[in-house]
Amino acid sequence: MSLTSRLRVILRSKSDRALTRLEDPREALDDSYEQQVKMLQQVRQGLAEVATAKKRIELQGQEMGGRYQRLGDQAQEALNQDREDLARTALERRSLLEGQVAAIRDQYLALAQQQAQLQDNERRLAERVAAFRTEKETIKATYAASEARVKANEAAAGIGSQVGAVGADLDRARDRVAQMQARAAATDELLSSGALNDATAAPDADLERQLSAGATKADVDRQLQSMKNARAADRSPGPHPGSRGGTDAWLGIGEGTTTP
Structure with missing residues (x-):
């Protein structure tokens, strides 16, 4: 297999894996779940902000209610002291305060209604997110089990996406072994004939x-x-004549x- 063919096989394999990841329903389900969780967090954040504003108005209304009560007591005390002018001033301020209390009471009731709606939306959205999470995990587990079965069956049948690459690797390995065997045989012949000289040997x-x-x-x-x-x-x-006898006979070898 040429280098171009090998690169084509590698790129095709990588593109197949990338497409598989893009088409993986598990990632799509996880992304959808994350979006729903973000929506739920936004609803809860809005609910907290509305509850905070409602509490602030409630505290302001309680403060106005206390002042309203004090102005009524002051008007009564002024009349008891025959200070009609002070009683009139206290009542005038009390009348103005009634208008202010009415305004913040409307805001308070509107925020209370908005809070109730947000609480209902948060409850329903939280239930939907929890149900979606359960369904998501079920689908992911089913998909993973099916994917494992497919891989096992393909491996057993030899039809997986990697079979082509494995076959190409085997062919390349066989070619390399055959080339190496031929080279070894050729160098043996060259050495035996003397045509291939040892570069490290002494001259001549x-x-x-x-x-x-x-x-x-x-x-x-x-x-x-x-x-x-x-x-x-x-x-x-x-x-x-020159050979030795006995145990040292070997000393005469070659003499x-x-x-x-």
Whole structure:
């Protein structure tokens, strides 16, 4: 397989994995769940803000109610002291305060209604998010189990998406092994014929090797001829005059011409 073909196979495999990730329903379900959770958080944040504003108006109304009561008591005390002018002033302020209380009471009731609506929306949305989460996890578990079955079946049948790449790897491995075997056989022949010289050997080492082989052959030929001559003369060959006997006989090996 050429380099271009290998790159094509690799890119196709990577693109297939990328498409598989894009089409994976589990990721889509997780994204949808995260969006719903964000919506629920926004609703809860809005509910907290409305409740805070409602509480602030409630505290302001309670403060106005206390002042309203004090102004009524002051008007009554002024009349008891025959101070009609002070009683009139207290009542006038009390009348103005009634208008202010009426205004914030309307705001308070509107915020209370809005809070009730937000609480109802938060409850229903929280229930929907919880139900969606349960359904999501069920679908993801079913998909994972099905995916595992598909991979196991494809592996058993040998039809997975990686089979083509595996077959190509096997073909490349076989080609490399065949090339290496052919190269080893060729280098063996070159070494045996002397055509491939050892770059680390000493100069003219090949000549020394051939001369040594020729000397060994000549010595063998001489020994063989000596054995033939001894047999022709009908005498048994004896030990070489220069050979040693006993346990140190090996010391005489190679001293002169060796006769078996």
